[in-house]
Amino acid sequence: MTTKTELSLKTLIHGEWNVSESGKSVEISSPHNGETIGQVPSLSQEELDASIKKTADAQSAWAEKSIQERGEILKKWAEILEERKEEIGESIMLEVAKKRSSAVSEVSRTAEYIRYTVEEAFRLDGSVKRGDGFKGGNPNKIGLAEKTPRGTILAIGPFNYPVNLSASKIAPALMQGNSVIFKPATQGAISGIKLIEALIDAGLPSDLVTVATGRGSVIGDFLVQHPEVDMITFTGGTATGRHIADLSSMIPLVLELGGKDPAIVLEDADLDKAAKEIVAGAYSYSGQRCTAIKRVLVQNEKADELVQKITDQVEGISVGMPEDDATVTPLINDKSADYVQSLIDDAKEKGATVVTGDKREGNLLYPTLLDHVTPDMKIAWEEPFGPVLPIIRVSDSEEAIRLANESDYGLQASVFSTDMDKAIGIAQKLEVGTVQLNAKTERGPDHFPFLGVKGSGLGVQGIRESLESVVRDKVTVINM
Numbered sequence: 001m002t003t004k005t006e007l008s009l010k011t012l013i014h015g016e017w018n019v020s021e022s023g024k025s026v027e028i029s030s031p032h033n034g035e036t037i038g039q040v041p042s043l044s045q046e047e048l049d050a051s052i053k054k055t056a057d058a059q060s061a062w063a064e065k066s067i068q069e070r071g072e073i074l075k076k077w078a079e080i081l082e083e084r085k086e087e088i089g090e091s092i093m094l095e096v097a098k099k100r101s102s103a104v105s106e107v108s109r110t111a112e113y114i115r116y117t118v119e120e121a122f123r124l125d126g127s128v129k130r131g132d133g134f135k136g137g138n139p140n141k142i143g144l145a146e147k148t149p150r151g152t153i154l155a156i157g158p159f160n161y162p163v164n165l166s167a168s169k170i171a172p173a174l175m176q177g178n179s180v181i182f183k184p185a186t187q188g189a190i191s192g193i194k195l196i197e198a199l200i201d202a203g204l205p206s207d208l209v210t211v212a213t214g215r216g217s218v219i220g221d222f223l224v225q226h227p228e229v230d231m232i233t234f235t236g237g238t239a240t241g242r243h244i245a246d247l248s249s250m251i252p253l254v255l256e257l258g259g260k261d262p263a264i265v266l267e268d269a270d271l272d273k274a275a276k277e278i279v280a281g282a283y284s285y286s287g288q289r290c291t292a293i294k295r296v297l298v299q300n301e302k303a304d305e306l307v308q309k310i311t312d313q314v315e316g317i318s319v320g321m322p323e324d325d326a327t328v329t330p331l332i333n334d335k336s337a338d339y340v341q342s343l344i345d346d347a348k349e350k351g352a353t354v355v356t357g358d359k360r361e362g363n364l365l366y367p368t369l370l371d372h373v374t375p376d377m378k379i380a381w382e383e384p385f386g387p388v389l390p391i392i393r394v395s396d397s398e399e400a401i402r403l404a405n406e407s408d409y410g411l412q413a414s415v416f417s418t419d420m421d422k423a424i425g426i427a428q429k430l431e432v433g434t435v436q437l438n439a440k441t442e443r444g445p446d447h448f449p450f451l452g453v454k455g456s457g458l459g460v461q462g463i464r465e466s467l468e469s470v471v472r473d474k475v476t477v478i479n480m
């Protein structure tokens with residue numbers, strides 16, 4: 001069902017589907033075969049400015065609708081996405097070279113996310129306080145602390161989950177009565193437009209969303225600093241996140257950024273289980289997941305055995321094209337592949353052993369396992385976003401904890417041990433958002449809080465947490 005016809009897509013601007021007034025567009029090609037899939041409008045600052053104002057103006061009427069009415073539209077959105085999952089999945093597959101089955105399941109996962117968001121929003125309430133709860137306070141004062149929308153939310157998504165990580169920002173924002181400026185990743189923008197088409201088809205008033213297509217390097221700073229933007233929720237690289245944090249002023253930010261998740265394997269671990277989880281965690285979607293396992297810290301005594309078990313599995317990973325449902329597919333672009341290759345080359349020059357892989361065809365990198373990686377090598381610290389896993393051998397759990405925490409990142413970590421007390425003790429010392437005991441690092445289930453510390457982020461996502469992030473308190477005091 002691969003679409004060979006080029007699409008000339010319109011974006012949602014001024015409440016209508018349109019191209020850019022300038023006639024400019026950005027061409028989108030498939031990472032795995034270079035074929036042009038289509039063009040998305042490259043919007044100018046003037047166009048964006050007018051559309052953002054219109055979207056901001058539409059917000060108060062939306063907030064006045066009942067939560068039931070908003071929920072009905074979002075539930076319909078989920079239903080349409082489920083109906084269109086093959087078509088939208090195809091688009092994800094072509095745009096970001098994600099294997100077909102994962103691309104389709106990303107759409108179903110998104111529909112579930114939206115449904116849960118609607119249900120969870122019904123359960124969130126404000127609070128009532130009596131004035132005499134504070135010493136010297138007056139019982140005749142009753143404070144009603146309601147949750148009110150922040151206004152207009154700028155949602156910026158990454159390429160690797162162009163539908164799921166966009167909807168997981170847009171759905172909570174709309175459900176809570178906000179309007180949305182959606183900046184999709186350019187590589188992923190076609191899928192992002194299809195996501196919003198489904199939303200408008202579900203009955204959302206079209207001026208409530210502006211889809212800000214165009215390169216982030218051209219329009220990003222303008223969007224981030226726009227005075228009508230009341231909050232930014234962003235997923236992407238740490239450098240971009242820091243840049244956004246520096247530019248924006250006096251507005252709340254939620255940032256989900258990069259990671260360098262370690263898998264700590266203790267001498268008493270079940271090595272078969274650890275190897276299976278580590279391989280799935282490190283190489284799925286070619287390692288292009290913020291939550292991918294990006295280094296293994298294993299105790300010396302068990303390192304040889306673990307490396308052998310991991311190698312056996314890595315050599316069985318399917319490598320190829322997303323249409324064939326291969327696990328490892330070409331990376332998002334040549335630049336990314338060059339960077340991953342440079343990390344491999346640096347490690348080799350400094351004495352690491354290539355156990356398997358280190359083979360490249362254009363931007364297709366074969367799954368690579370590096371052993372005897374040491375802290376002087378870049379790959380011990382930098383985030384590759386590709387299918388390469390470094391093994392760092394450690395003498396004890398204290399060294400593993402120290403190396404884990406010396407990272408600039410702090411998204412997730414895994415601890416493999418059959419001694420739960422010991423594993424929990426280590427988990428408590430790790431400076432990360434989430435620790436997985438005896439399992440790979442991953443975001444789901446999606447209603448769990450999801451956060452990174454240090455260079456991995458700011459604020460919390462998850463369903464309840466995302467809903468809470470897009471509202472603020474509004475207090476009315478009844479003076480009886």
Ligand SMILES: NC(=O)C1=CN([C@@H]2O[C@H](COP(=O)(O)OP(=O)(O)OC[C@H]3O[C@@H](n4cnc5c(N)ncnc54)[C@H](OP(=O)(O)O)[C@@H]3O)[C@@H](O)[C@H]2O)C=CC1
Pocket residue numbers: 156157158159160183184185186187214215216217219220221224235236237238240241243244256257258259289290291383385411452456457
């Ligand atoms: N912690 C998490 O939950 C996740 C983190 N990530 C991280 O994201 C990175 C890979 O994703 P990638 O898409 O390449 O990340 P980028 O940071 O390159 O881009 C993310 C988004 O930001 C936009 N952007 C670029 N410049 C600006 C700017 N100046 N102002 C505002 N927006 C801008 C991009 O637009 P454009 O595409 O047009 O450049 C894109 O929509 C990895 O580091 C990964 O770890 C990814 C997924 C999840």
Ligand SMILES: O=C(O)[C@H](O)COP(=O)(O)O
Pocket residue numbers: 160161165288289290291292441442443444
């Ligand atoms: O972008 C990412 O990498 C995701 O947030 C991770 O999600 P996953 O763990 O479900 O792949």
